[in-house]
Amino acid sequence: MKKLASKGLLMSALICGNVLWGGTTVLADEVQEYELDEMVVTATRTAQENIKVPAQVNVITAEDIKKRNVLTITDALKSIPGLYDARVGGMSDTANGIQLRGFGEESVLVLYDGMPMNDGYTAKVAWSAISIDNVERIEVVQGAASSLYGGRAVGGVINIISKDSDKDTAHVYANYGSDNTWKRGVNFTKKLDDKWSLGFGYENRRTDGYVRKPVF
Numbered sequence: 001m002k003k004l005a006s007k008g009l010l011m012s013a014l015i016c017g018n019v020l021w022g023g024t025t026v027l028a029d030e031v032q033e034y035e036l037d038e039m040v041v042t043a044t045r046t047a048q049e050n051i052k053v054p055a056q057v058n059v060i061t062a063e064d065i066k067k068r069n070v071l072t073i074t075d076a077l078k079s080i081p082g083l084y085d086a087r088v089g090g091m092s093d094t095a096n097g098i099q100l101r102g103f104g105e106e107s108v109l110v111l112y113d114g115m116p117m118n119d120g121y122t123a124k125v126a127w128s129a130i131s132i133d134n135v136e137r138i139e140v141v142q143g144a145a146s147s148l149y150g151g152r153a154v155g156g157v158i159n160i161i162s163k164d165s166d167k168d169t170a171h172v173y174a175n176y177g178s179d180n181t182w183k184r185g186v187n188f189t190k191k192l193d194d195k196w197s198l199g200f201g202y203e204n205r206r207t208d209g210y211v212r213k214p215v216f
Contacts, residue, residue, distance in 0.1 A: 042111075042139040042159040044148070055145070060138040062163070071175060071183060073127050073135070073160065074098060080140050097124055101142055103155025109145070111159045118152060131203045133173055134187050136163040162199075167191055181207035 043053040106123035185203030
């Protein structure tokens with residue numbers, strides 16, 4: 001009867017949430033929080049801590065995009081040191097593109113969830129085809145990465161990673177700016193099972209552009 005009584009007291013202590021261990025009381029409802037190091041995958045194709053990868057990697061997160069209130073992928077990339085946006089023709093301009101450490105788009109591999117976005121003939125990227133509202137993070141590797149990604153990655157790799165949701169989502173948005181500039185879009189995500197999901201997105205952008213006033 002004494003053994004049963006002692007077991008009953010121990011179970012009561014566990015249920016109440018107080019456990020004595022080495023003279024320290026730990027409450028069951030206390031939640032310990034840990035801040036993990038930032039992980040990147042583009043530099044080595046495996047998840048590693050950003051500080052340990054053997055390459056220069058810059059990361060732009062969805063939180064950074066929200067804080068800076070940028071509206072396009074290339075606007076977000078302008079914050080990367082050594083990256084220059086040579087496009088001068090407005091939102092739909094594809095004639096010039098970006099440069100990374102002096103290398104043009106023909107020498108910079110652009111990926112969207114691992115899928116190449118460079119045109120097979122001109123190597124240009126249709127930046128307007130990627131909605132920034134569906135971007136989770138952008139990893140930019142500066143320097144040669146041809147041993148991992150092929151000859152097109154001579155100047156570096158820009159890997160755009162979309163948001164991954166474990167549930168069905170719908171996102172409708174609209175933005176308005178100067179010169180009658182509009183951006184409207186919608187994104188849907190359908191979770192099929194543990195491995196597969198289906199996404200659909202549409203975005204429309206238009207602007208009157210800057211109109212030069214005549215000089216008399």
